[in-house]
Amino acid sequence: MLTDFAKTLNAFGSTRTPFFFAIDFEQNHPLVFTLDTLPDSILYCMDGKTNASSLSSPTPLIQKADWIDKERYRDAFTHVIEEIKKGNTYLLNLTFPTPITLKGSLEDVFYASDASFKCCIKEQFVCFSPERFIKIEDDMIHTFPMKGTIDASIENAESLILHDEKEMAEHVMVVDLLRNDVSMVAKNVRVERFRYSQTIKAGKRELIQISSHITGVLDASWHTRVGSILQTLLPAGSISGTPKRSSVAIIAKSEGYTRGFFTGVFGVYDGHTLDSGVLIRFIEKTPEGYFFKSGGGITLLSECEKEYDELCAKVYIPVH
Helix, strand or coil: CCCHHHHHHHHHHHCCCCEEEEECCCCCCCEEEEHHHCCCCEEEEECCEECCCCCCCCCCEEEEECCCCHHHHHHHHHHHHHHHHCCCCCEEEEEEEEEEEEECCHHHHHHHECCCEEEEECCCEEEEECCEEEEEECCEEEECCEEEEEECCCCCHHHHHHCCHHHHHHHHHHHHHHHHHHHCCCEEEEEEEEEEEEEEEECCEEEEEEEEEEEEECCHHHHHHHHHHHHHHCCCHHHCEECHHHHHHHHHHHHCCCCCCCCCEEEEECCCCEEEEECCCEEEEECCEEEEEEEEEECCCCCHHHHHHHHHHCCCCCEC
């Protein structure tokens, strides 16, 4: 059954009306605007295409991070491992919010951060994501699952992560999940590139992240069902788990908080193509203060201490 946001996007696609969308992880509060009615409070940058000005901004800083209690994380991690052993999930993205003290505004973070996919809803959240969700262009759909992170300063970092058994298993599972997802909306689905490395900025450090590239062929009428395509593919496999339905239920029980727009998706349709990003690398403003939400994929081979360290390592602002 189509959701209201999917019906709205299908209608816009049928008339080739350009639009912006942001869909929360739980899909309870999606935002949809035609580009000519997009509020000034929403800023986006999609791989270089943006509605933002070129104004400079003060360099924002995370002055303090109050890390999640290790025992709380261990309890959640242990619960996920137990569910994996029961066969209820094979790969699950476990996340938590970290309270931070931020010098600067969310808008400052948007302008100062260096990332391919950025989104800011003023006084609500900012995202500076390295991960594309899907891109549709010339009747082809592309997705780029990203799984596997290592500090680039480690000796032989790229070789280490590419040959790590746990990282390989995690990446294989998410590629298989995304390939199956894309097969529900496209034909001739194939993995174009498997496990290639990219270097991204992580504050003063650099990280190596591992991605793959999956493609599929759409018929020329895909514009009329653009909302249906998005609904079918949500939530994004790389930040939920496999199988999706049971993994999402385990996420809700293990994490104990509402993700909201974190790990949702956002994007722009210009009447010809659609591009979108995953809402990760995410700072949210709440009445209780600022929270940086982060996490990582858990498999049977995962080690709790390493996963906790990865969650902490992803709390950064990649300033220019």
